[in-house]
Amino acid sequence: MKNTRNLLVFMTLALGCSGAPTPAEPAEGTPAPSPKEMAAAAPPEAPSNIAIEGAGATFPFPLYSKWVAEYQKIDPRVRINYQSIGSGGGVRQITERTVDFGASDAPMSDEELQKPKGKLLHIPTTLGAVVVSYNLPGIVGLKLSPAVIVSIFSGDIKTWNDRKIKADNADLKLPADPIAVTYRSDGSGTTAVFTQYLSKISPAWNEKVGAGKSVKFPVGLGAKGNEGVAGQLKTTPGSIGYIELAYAKQTGLAYASVKNQAGKFVEPALEGITAAASSVANNMPDDLRMSIVDAPGDAAYPISAFTYVLVYDVQTDATKGKALAEFLWWAVHEGQAQGPALNYATLPPELVARVEQKLHSLTAGGQPLLSAK
Amino acid sequence: MSPAEQLIQTSTERAPRTPSSGFRLRIVGEVNLGDRIFRIVTATFASGAVLTLAAMAIQMTRASALSLKRFGLSYAFTSNWDPVRDAYGALPFVYGTVVSSLLALLIAVPIAIGVAIYLAELAPGFIRRPLGFLVELLAAIPSVVYGLWGIFLLAPWLRDSVQPALAKGLGFLPLFKGVPRGFGMLAGGLILAIMILPTIASVARDVMRAIPNTFREAALALGATRWETVRTAVLPSARSGIASAIVLGLGRALGETMAVTMVIGNRGEISSSLFAPSATMASVIANEYTEASGDLYLSALSELGLLLFAVTIVLNILARLLVSRMGRMPGAGRA
């Protein structure tokens, strides 16, 4: 018995130590890897795998994970590992160069851009929207104008049947219940976009609360993450909150149409988001850092936003840099087709041209990484 | 040290060392060398804990330097947490941490000790093992899962059944005033209680089981009932162990982030009502650290960690005082 036990202990320890570096055999010895992995792990003659690490925003995570899987079919050597640790985390890690690219919903501020050693480029990859979602049993098609949204989230409008809400929704029978406001308790790009919108349309909000990834909301309860807000909304009748479009669609929560700058009530559909981007595409600054909330144009959804990939313009590793550049090129061209199925809006063509310019400016060792296309 | 131990120790110290004896020889003088080495080795490992803690404290202080300089003491005593305007006051979070942890202890400790007594003393054999495993299994559930259970089961149940009942029956107490929202201090305290229950119960159970049967037999021989046996023979010796179990549970409650933040409402307010939302220091750090940018903001969050350190230390000292006040009776080992 004792000897059996000692043997078991030894085996357990040995198993624990089996994680020792075995770079030559990545997939063998472990339970059956998928055929894709086998192909990637044992290339016949080509150079070994190019491992690229990326970190950042949670918003584009589903799309990026789809992209890296699809791209691996095109170029099996490239193994990209993207993890969502938050936009702030993405900015920090790329600044420290512990990853090869970062991802952030909100563009970096000037102050943040001082820190990295080297120039960071913002590459917009896709678009999303923040929707105002609510839980009112039996009520769909709520229309909200900007002033009403500000008042609700400031606590000035307290009940659903307030006349200001009724003014835009004459056809709906709104109950007299109190409005339960929900906001994000964790810092997030979603909050940043939403508060940027509120600050832009309401000087009072800008004065009192301001915009940012984490703000002090005047009223309401905080929930963690998009899923936390969605969960709170789903289980609390009479509640209202702001979440990413994908969450509203996937959880079946109702969301409101918002009145845009041109005076039209627009639903947060993918076309509306792309329309918002294309209406400002020609006015974008050179470094492509821009907020597109409250965009002009009849079809524009007013609470839309880019999400960016952050890369250094001078890459230290030419092989990795080339693979990364080619992946990003693919992402803003062929990759865009993957977006709509996952509730991401495509980049307008005018913008893709600007992004191409940026990608051509990536270099390593003095040489541009992408051949002139 | 027991008197016998002391006697043996002194006699080994005073014995002359004989030449020519190897390390292994069990002659009284040589025994000392092995003991001394053993003592040094274990002490070195023990210092690992101290060094790690010191390193963490130092690193946290360095990271908070900016915020400490800017806000000084007002950081801990003001209530305004506004990242946009770079104004940070952490008092509501201190309140939230202390109250939620104490609430968790209040709920969990009696139940955990009851469970431990049952498992160690009263349970029939076929129940003991599976039930013990079940309790320990609770500790294996990731906090995220607790949080999700809290959002979808606990909070609605509180909002629809428990809180209205409390408001109707005990609504005159300031503790139960306010609109029942489900999410809030009560949910936070409850979920923490459930999370620390396995720790306290398992350790307390093992402590009680380790007490030799002779003690129980002595009490039974004197005609004690089962409960009196437990009360007089088991619990006093187990006191130190149970106190440590409670301290471990308190530690877990203070540092828990995920599950709490999903149900506590995340609003930095100080309110006497258990129905009101709240926020704990750990949950604020977890919520805001990954996204924070700006040196002062990050520094303020590090200072929050430092403040949590301070609160943990204070609560630990208080716990120690309480235990020593309750007195210690001679126990089986070195209690």
Next chain:
Amino acid sequence: MASAYKRRRALDVLARGACIGAVLLALVPLVSVIGYVTAKGIGGLSFDLFTKLPAPVGETGGGFGNALLGTLMLVGLACSVGIPIGVLSGVYLSEFGHSRFAKLVRFSADVMAGVPSIAIGIFVYTLVVLSMRRFSALAGGIALGILMLPTITRTTEELLKLVPDALREAGLALGIPKWRVILRVVLRTGAPGIATGIMLAVARAAGETAPLLFTSFNSRFWPTSLDKPIASLPIQIFTYAVSPYEDWHRQAWAAALLLMGTVLVLNIAARMLTYQKDSGR
């Protein structure tokens, strides 16, 4: 006289009833949570879960094979850090623990128990990840090891203190050196309790997300070496649970069930290894 006995009888029944009541009360959340996880997760269990890599959204299939392996490796690393330091510290505190230094160690362990797991992650990030300029399984293991340390130390100490002095004295009286008495007699007697402490620590470490976010990061691929990012069940569960996709939610619940099952298996294994016939208790 008889009435005094009746009173004592009544108190006995009451107290025992209270203990049973406590157990029933504790069973409510226990059954609720475990039942909830099982109900939501059992549908997603499949052989694929253990063997495949995560698939992107929209593609069915895919699994948590790499995360399961990663968690086992991380826990193994954490144990190699936490168990030696924890148990030996506990031994020191129990056998030599009356000096000021020992009080300091005890105090440190208690305070460390209260440090939020994310703070430990940040600490190890600054110490290890920034120095190595990369995320690694090593950093994750160290972070989890630090997390486990206070629990193992204090439970070891408390359980060893309860080993009767008579056993120690008997050993010493036979002329066995003190260190040998501690290792062969005291530790062996206290082993089941120490195993509980270790299992509690392992259970917690296996389920924590925050310390791993900044240290072992996470990965889509099979683990290859200790100095690269590695996948882990809690982070994978968290990532999937916070996504909007029903398919990913289902997989997250299945993975949570998997995690619980893994810890249960480890628990049973630990019990078997430290099984002692109930003598003297």
